[in-house]
Amino acid sequence: MTTDERQAKEERIERAVASDDIAISVRGLKNSFGDQTVHENLDLDVRKGEILGVVGGSGTGKSVLMRSIIGLQVPDEGEVHVFGEDMVGRLDDDEALAIRKRWGVLFQGGALFSTLTVAENVEVPIREYYPNIGPVLRDEIAAYKIRMTGLPAEAGPKYPAELSGGMKKRAGLARALALDPDLLFLDEPTAGLDPIGAAAFDDQTRKLQETLGLTVFLITHDLDTLYSICDRVAVLADKKVIAVGTIDELLALDHPWIQEYFNGPRGRAATAAVTRERGKAAAEKQADGRQ
Numbered sequence: 001m002t003t004d005e006r007q008a009k010e011e012r013i014e015r016a017v018a019s020d021d022i023a024i025s026v027r028g029l030k031n032s033f034g035d036q037t038v039h040e041n042l043d044l045d046v047r048k049g050e051i052l053g054v055v056g057g058s059g060t061g062k063s064v065l066m067r068s069i070i071g072l073q074v075p076d077e078g079e080v081h082v083f084g085e086d087m088v089g090r091l092d093d094d095e096a097l098a099i100r101k102r103w104g105v106l107f108q109g110g111a112l113f114s115t116l117t118v119a120e121n122v123e124v125p126i127r128e129y130y131p132n133i134g135p136v137l138r139d140e141i142a143a144y145k146i147r148m149t150g151l152p153a154e155a156g157p158k159y160p161a162e163l164s165g166g167m168k169k170r171a172g173l174a175r176a177l178a179l180d181p182d183l184l185f186l187d188e189p190t191a192g193l194d195p196i197g198a199a200a201f202d203d204q205t206r207k208l209q210e211t212l213g214l215t216v217f218l219i220t221h222d223l224d225t226l227y228s229i230c231d232r233v234a235v236l237a238d239k240k241v242i243a244v245g246t247i248d249e250l251l252a253l254d255h256p257w258i259q260e261y262f263n264g265p266r267g268r269a270a271t272a273a274v275t276r277e278r279g280k281a282a283a284e285k286q287a288d289g290r291q
């Protein structure tokens, strides 16, 4: 082994050890469109097994960040590693393809094919990545994924136009789960849902994350989602991630946008709701202990 090969091996091992707990690592990311710089020197780590909420004002580049990670946007500068693999600019080779199989994406609005049924939509990634799986098994997998998201089996043969907003999101989620991913990207999954539908979707996300051991990258404007299911929250502002932490940790920072966002009227309402829930749960636990 030459000195260069040995050094490359050492670097690979060091990177693997360092990235053992990290599902996604973004370093020095820069994205721009013409004169508009959306990201500059953006760093972010997403830990394995966490639900990371990504927040920021409209147009701060949350979706562009997600697209950069999944290879739909080639950054001007920077590095993106997913499960320790360098992803920038090499999405066509076999190793990168193997990583792509490990994630599922729910785009804003669901992005379902309108001319395909729900089941056919779920089968699209299976056809693409596992062409040797036959139609019978493919149907079975699709039916299973549809049930996993809480949709009734009868939703399978329906077309997107025949579904409610909440059902469409679940159908998109079923498609995102089609390949048994380790990593799930959700872009504003509860946008447009009524509060009960949104809370049910959040519950489903948490349950799936826990049962399947998923890592979830979740873009949202929904404070209830942040409070109820996110382990940590990353805040995008000033072209970068200005802070990452639990909501309590973020509240301790005196950045004006963070204070306005979490301590504004909606933030206070969400905090009060969570405090009420926690109080109720503690009281129930105490009552159980006395019985």
Ligand SMILES: Nc1ncnc2c1ncn2[C@@H]1O[C@H](COP(=O)(O)OP(=O)(O)OP(=O)(O)O)[C@@H](O)[C@H]1O
Residues within 6 Å of the ligand: 033, 038, 056, 057, 058, 059, 060, 061, 062, 063, 064, 065
């Ligand atoms: N393909 C593109 N071409 C040109 N500009 C783009 C493109 N994609 C995104 N942008 C610009 O990049 C900026 C960030 O967009 P992005 O969709 O990531 O924002 P966001 O934080 O997700 O916003 P929102 O919360 O409103 O969904 C916006 O100003 C948008 O106009």
